[in-house]
Amino acid sequence: MKSNYFFIALFFTSFVAEAQQKTKNNSTVITSLKKNINYLADDKLEGRRTGTAGEKLAYDFIQTEFKKVGLQTFTTDKKYVQEFEVNEGREIGQNTSFVIGDIAYIANEHYFPFAFSGNLAETQVEKIKKDITFYDLADLLKENQNNPHFDLKEKILSVCNEQISKNKKLLIFTNTGAIKDDLKFDEKDKTPALAIPVIYIKDILRNKLANGLNTVSLSVAVTAKTKFGHNVIGYINNKATNTIILGAHYDHLGYGEDHNSLYTGSIPMIHNGADDNASGTAALIELAKNLQKSTYKKYNYLFIAFSGEELGLFGSKHFTDHAGFDLKTVNYMINMDMVGRLNESTHGLTIGGYGTSPTWGEIINTKDTYFKINADSSGSGPSDHTSFYKKDIPVLFFFTGSHKDYHKPTDDAYKINYEGEYKIIQYIENIIAQTNKMEKLAFTKTREVSMGKSSFKVSLGIMPDYTFTGNGVMVDGVSENRPAIKAGIKTGDVLMQLGEHKFSDVQTYMDALNKFNKGESTKVKLLRGKEMMEFMVTF
Numbered sequence: 001m002k003s004n005y006f007f008i009a010l011f012f013t014s015f016v017a018e019a020q021q022k023t024k025n026n027s028t029v030i031t032s033l034k035k036n037i038n039y040l041a042d043d044k045l046e047g048r049r050t051g052t053a054g055e056k057l058a059y060d061f062i063q064t065e066f067k068k069v070g071l072q073t074f075t076t077d078k079k080y081v082q083e084f085e086v087n088e089g090r091e092i093g094q095n096t097s098f099v100i101g102d103i104a105y106i107a108n109e110h111y112f113p114f115a116f117s118g119n120l121a122e123t124q125v126e127k128i129k130k131d132i133t134f135y136d137l138a139d140l141l142k143e144n145q146n147n148p149h150f151d152l153k154e155k156i157l158s159v160c161n162e163q164i165s166k167n168k169k170l171l172i173f174t175n176t177g178a179i180k181d182d183l184k185f186d187e188k189d190k191t192p193a194l195a196i197p198v199i200y201i202k203d204i205l206r207n208k209l210a211n212g213l214n215t216v217s218l219s220v221a222v223t224a225k226t227k228f229g230h231n232v233i234g235y236i237n238n239k240a241t242n243t244i245i246l247g248a249h250y251d252h253l254g255y256g257e258d259h260n261s262l263y264t265g266s267i268p269m270i271h272n273g274a275d276d277n278a279s280g281t282a283a284l285i286e287l288a289k290n291l292q293k294s295t296y297k298k299y300n301y302l303f304i305a306f307s308g309e310e311l312g313l314f315g316s317k318h319f320t321d322h323a324g325f326d327l328k329t330v331n332y333m334i335n336m337d338m339v340g341r342l343n344e345s346t347h348g349l350t351i352g353g354y355g356t357s358p359t360w361g362e363i364i365n366t367k368d369t370y371f372k373i374n375a376d377s378s379g380s381g382p383s384d385h386t387s388f389y390k391k392d393i394p395v396l397f398f399f400t401g402s403h404k405d406y407h408k409p410t411d412d413a414y415k416i417n418y419e420g421e422y423k424i425i426q427y428i429e430n431i432i433a434q435t436n437k438m439e440k441l442a443f444t445k446t447r448e449v450s451m452g453k454s455s456f457k458v459s460l461g462i463m464p465d466y467t468f469t470g471n472g473v474m475v476d477g478v479s480e481n482r483p484a485i486k487a488g489i490k491t492g493d494v495l496m497q498l499g500e501h502k503f504s505d506v507q508t509y510m511d512a513l514n515k516f517n518k519g520e521s522t523k524v525k526l527l528r529g530k531e532m533m534e535f536m537v538t539f
Contacts, residue, residue, distance in 0.1 A: 029425070030418045032289075033282045036065070037340070040250065040278035041413040047271040049254025050086060050308045050315075051227030058250050062232040062281065062305045069288045071234030071303060076324055082231040084318035086308055087469040089187040090115045093221030097122070098199075100208050101215045108185060111201045113220045115189035116157070120170070120197040125216040131169035132213075135159055138177025145179055149515075152181060154502070156198075157191070164195055170218075171198045174206050187225060190504035192471045229307040231315045236292060236301040242440050243300040243325075244432065245333040245393075246287055247316065247384055248280030249309030253407060260310060262407040269409035274416055276406065279340025280398075281305055283425050290429055296436040299331055306384050309337075312466025316384035320391050331440050332357065332394040334428060335385035342400045342420025349424065352376040352397030353385060355446040360396065363434050370423065379446045380463060380477065390477060394441045396431070398424060447479060458516050458539035460484040460524075462495075464506045472496045472527065473509045487524065487537040496532075497525035 039045075039061060046054035063080040075082050092113060098105045105111060125132070137152075144150035156173065163171050175181050183200055197220040201209070209216065229251070252273030253261050261271060272278075288303045308314025320327065342349065347370055354360050355377030366373045376397075379389030385397045400420070405411040435441070461482020468474035472494040478485045489495075496502065499522035501512035516522060521538040 026419075026422060029286055029422050032286060033416075033418050033421055034413075036061075036282040036285055037274055037278045037416055038413045040281060041272040041274035041411075043270050043272065045272075047254035047256075048250060048252045048273060049257065050229040050251045050311055052254060054254065055230065055251060055307060059230045059232050059305070059307070062250060062285070063234075065285045066232065066234035066288065066303065069234070069285070069292050071288055071292070072237055074233045074235040074302060074324075080232050080234060082233055082319065082322075083228050084231065084308065084315060084322075086227050086229050086311060086314050087467075088225040088227060090189065090222050091187055091225040092185060093223040095122075095219055095221040097217070097219050098205065099217040100205075105205060109202075110205050111199055112185040113222055114156070114198045114200065115186045115222060116160075116191040116194055117198040117220055117222050118194045118196045119222060120218065120220040122217060122219040125170075125213045125218050128169045129213050131167070133163045133166075133168050133171050135171065135173050136177075137173060137175040137181055138179070141175065141177055141179040141181060151501075152183070160194055160196075160198055169196055171196060173198070173200045174202075176206070188505065188507065190469075190471050190508075192504070193222065229311075229315055229318075231307060231319055232305040233319075234288060234303045236288075236303075238297045238300050240298060240300045242329050242331045243302050244331050244435070245302045245304060245388065246284055246336075246428075247304040247306060247333060248284040248336040249277050249306040249315065249384055250281040251307040251310055251315075252276060252278075253310055258311060260407060263409055271407070271409050272412055274411050274413040275338050275340040275400075275403070276411055277309070277337050278413070279338060279416060279421060280336035283336045283339055283421060283428075286425050287428065287432075290425075291432070296432060298436045309384055313384055313387055314467050316387035317465075317467050320387045327391045327393065330388070330391075330393045331435070332396070333385055333388040334396045334398070334431070335383055335388075336398045336424075336428070337383040338402075338406075339398050339400050339424050340416040340418075340421050341403050342417045342424065344417065344420070346372050347420075348372045348374065348401055349427075350374045350376060350397075350399040350401060352381055352399065353379050353389065353395035353446075355379070356389060356396075356444055357394035357441040358444060359435070359438065359441045360394070363431055371427065377446050386463075389446075392443050392445075394443050398428065400424070458483075458513060458518055458520070460489070460513070460537065460539075462489065464509070466506060468494075470494065471504050473503065473506055483537045483539055487535040489524065489526065489535060489537075490528070492528070494527040495524060496527060498522055 045057050048054050048058045073080050092107050096107050098111050253271040255268040291301050306315035349371040354375040356379040366375050379395050380386045385395040389395045461479040461484045462475045463477035465474040465476035475491050475493045498512045503509040503512045524535045524537050
């Protein structure tokens with residue numbers, strides 16, 4: 001009997017010790033998650049908007065954490081940080097001026113050049129007055145005030161092209177009528193620059209010009225507006241043939257300057273983005289710690305904290321286009337975006353990319369005993385795994401769901417479910433453990449989904465390249481059995497026009513798309529390489 005008591009006591013002691021160790025590990029990870037998320041979602045980072053001082057504080061913090069873990073650098077210049085350029089559109093250059101006598105008037109307050117204006121070196125307007133056209137929009141706006149199909153910008157461009165054909169050197173628009181036009185300098189406008197300067201003047205300048213042009217000096221400079229984003233990359237080199245990539249974006253919305261906020265208030269507020277995506281970034285750091293200490297040596301591990309995701313996947317696209325190694329050696333990519341708000345009642349967890357490899361169906365049990373798993377087969381979607389899927393790499397995308405604080409200033413650290421996030425980290429590590437026993441995964445192409453929410457009546461079935469800086473919309477992917485692929489549109493084509501409606505970027509493309517109904521047919525004009533082509537498409 002004493003012998004039995006001894007073994008029972010030994011077993012119980014061992015069980016308690018193991019439970020205490022698990023509790024300790026749990027507590028350690030949760031403490032770390034809280035520390036990291038609270039820092040990344042602190043007001044002093046001002047929303048971690050790409051290209052800002054707040055982004056720098058964030059990427060400095062992440063690279064410090066990577067160094068603590070013992071991750072190696074990966075880029076060819078042996079740095080953790082990979083810089084990339086983000087084209088923000090256009091801006092009014094410093095050389096733009098409008099001077100009458102000794103008074104310099106203020107761009108955007110008294111006048112502005114259109115974003116598609118040609119540039120003009122400083123000129124005495126009197127010298128070119130016979131080549132100037134003044135155009136008052138008042139009658140045009142009055143005639144079309146009840147016309148739902150009237151497009152003011154299209155009309156302005158039409159007037160511009162007509163005046164260019166008459167060899168005019170300057171075109172000045174104004175509006176003396178009661179109907180407001182809401183015109184302004186549109187920094188996101190990608191309409192190709194015209195051959196002549198085109199400006200809009202407000203009341204004060206219009207009245208001043210009525211006195212003559214002999215003392216007027218004008219210069220126009222519309223320039224590209226660019227900034228730089230920064231990915232943070234760390235590496236565990238197990239000297240393996242193939243590599244597993246783990247990623248999460250760390251950028252967020254700043255004060256909502258890029259018009260992607262759902263906040264409706266009038267006072268600018270910091271969007272801290274605790275769930276979106278300080279949560280995923282913190283999970284990435286914990287997985288780096290665990291894998292650095294693990295026995296999983298069959299693959300190398302690459303950890304990437306992306307910036308530019310909120311602007312259109314700029315960071316992940318830059319990495320996949322400038323990886324510096326053969327992407328065919330990537331086994332798979334796991335993306336964590338908004339993993340911090342697990343619902344305590346439902347334990348709902350969305351796992352995207354389920355269909356990108358047949359192996360995922362063997363590993364992921366959709367009848368999990370803890371998580372209620374929503375398995376989404378698509379390899380594409382509005383987050384960074386899409387950039388890897390497009391390179392024929394199997395992906396998984398972890399997401400605990402949207403909520404009322406999404407893209408609002410109220411997405412704060414105290415609302416994070418840290419226990420839930422810890423369980424997701426464990427779940428992901430278990431997937432890595434299982435694939436450590438397997439050969440490189442096979443890739444499967446899946447259906448493609450829209451990059452965002454849509455209320456459009458029709459769809460072409462393309463995925464736009466949001467990082468494309470040229471005129472038009474570059475096709476980054478086409479969906480099976482949708483109008484675009486049936487019409488013959490291919491990845492890499494640059495769409496320019498739907499029917500009579502020209503467009504210069506994704507936003508104006510969407511405006512054009514919204515003019516059509518299901519069942520209608522129209523011509524699509526596009527550029528394939530250097531060749532302009534037309535296709536008939538039916539929605």
